[in-house]
Amino acid sequence: MCGVCGCGQEGQPGPAGHDHASGHEHPHHHDHLHEHGHSHHHDEHPTEDGMREGRLITVERDILEKNNRFARGNRRLFADAATLALNLVSSPGAGKTSLLVRTLGDLRGKAPLGVIEGDQQTSLDADRIRSTGVPAVQINTGKMCHLDASMIADALHQIPLPRRGVLFVENVGNLVCPAGFDLGEASKVVLVSVTEGEDKPLKYPDMFHAADLVIITKVDLLPHLEFDVEALEGNARRINRRADVLRLSTRTGEGLAAWYGWIDARRQQMVGA
Amino acid sequence: MHEMALAASILGLVEDQARRDHFERVRALRLAIGVLSHVDPRALEFGLQSVVRGTILEGAKVVIERPGGTAYCMDCSDTIEVSAHGDACPRCGGNKWMLVSGDELRVLDMEVD
Numbered sequence A: 001m002c003g004v005c006g007c008g009q010e011g012q013p014g015p016a017g018h019d020h021a022s023g024h025e026h027p028h029h030h031d032h033l034h035e036h037g038h039s040h041h042h043d044e045h046p047t048e049d050g051m052r053e054g055r056l057i058t059v060e061r062d063i064l065e066k067n068n069r070f071a072r073g074n075r076r077l078f079a080d081a082a083t084l085a086l087n088l089v090s091s092p093g094a095g096k097t098s099l100l101v102r103t104l105g106d107l108r109g110k111a112p113l114g115v116i117e118g119d120q121q122t123s124l125d126a127d128r129i130r131s132t133g134v135p136a137v138q139i140n141t142g143k144m145c146h147l148d149a150s151m152i153a154d155a156l157h158q159i160p161l162p163r164r165g166v167l168f169v170e171n172v173g174n175l176v177c178p179a180g181f182d183l184g185e186a187s188k189v190v191l192v193s194v195t196e197g198e199d200k201p202l203k204y205p206d207m208f209h210a211a212d213l214v215i216i217t218k219v220d221l222l223p224h225l226e227f228d229v230e231a232l233e234g235n236a237r238r239i240n241r242r243a244d245v246l247r248l249s250t251r252t253g254e255g256l257a258a259w260y261g262w263i264d265a266r267r268q269q270m271v272g273a
Numbered sequence B: 001m002h003e004m005a006l007a008a009s010i011l012g013l014v015e016d017q018a019r020r021d022h023f024e025r026v027r028a029l030r031l032a033i034g035v036l037s038h039v040d041p042r043a044l045e046f047g048l049q050s051v052v053r054g055t056i057l058e059g060a061k062v063v064i065e066r067p068g069g070t071a072y073c074m075d076c077s078d079t080i081e082v083s084a085h086g087d088a089c090p091r092c093g094g095n096k097w098m099l100v101s102g103d104e105l106r107v108l109d110m111e112v113d
Helices: A065-080 A096-107 A124-130 A149-155 A205-210 A219-224 A229-239 A256-272 B003-021 B041-051
Strands: A055-062 A084-089 A113-119 A136-140 A166-170 A187-193 A213-217 A244-247 B026-033 B061-065 B069-073 B078-082 B097-101 B105-112
Touching (some): A055 B003, A065 A084, A065 A149, A096 A124, A096 A256, A124 A136, A187 A205, A213 A229, A229 A244, A244 A256, B003 B026, B041 B061
Parallel strands (some): A084 A187, A113 A166, A213 A244
Antiparallel strands (some): A055 B105, B026 B105, B069 B097
């Protein structure tokens, strides 16, 4: 019905009290494709200048609510299986896959392991991972620049969950977009190599702020570079005081023991929880 | 450009709200994108422009509010204002603060038909 004059209301004849031709302009159409008497509202009213206003609806909902719902589901699965899930993030080329392959080789047989690989295209990384004998599933995100929690939920149907072990999620190489998407992981681990800039944490604060561990990679190259690793570490701590910081070289093995120690302490927490 | 994914999330949320509240068109949509969130409002506007074509959101006016950051400084034992991760406390110059608000991503309200 018309919110101003009431014309068209069920049980009432058409316009009676005033002339629509000379009075207010009839503000809405009655020719839409549904019967009246259902639940939509016709309580809009004309403003002084004759323009009607719409109905105001308070929403107050989180834009990421759907992702966060999937993330909660994933986190519950990980908790039930006492699986430590780590979300590895970095720019392309910081050494995520190399560190992962080395880590899997060193930890294999000591704990159940699994890997979810995210890339825009190809299964090259998952192929590298599977060559270590660890179950891996590749997610191709196509044009998407990050993994989201629903992709992880799908992938979890395709590999056995490493109970009381570690699930590594290698995110798309991108220091911006994956920061905002909770996958249900226990921690984000951000890698930054010494061939990048010392100011990376300041340039990409969202990612460094979201991480629980910052790994500085390729430190074997330091003698060949003019790179202030202390400045990098200071910048990371400026953005994120609570994160741990480790330095390592996948190639020489320097610093790997601390990385494995960090994983093991976290894994004990999951199992003990 | 994760703003494209966020634009699609906003559209999904609005379509869900339309089923609940029975409306057919959105005239205006108000969002809150905190200054410390990981979202660039201009990129989000661009993303929205491309995902709304032919949908309930087509033609809607989008208003983006930018709530500022508030934090709690441990050294000052007080609430402070911040505008970026890594900012120094405007009072003591330290960085021992915890964000209280300013990283939100919310759909606030809509004007609909």
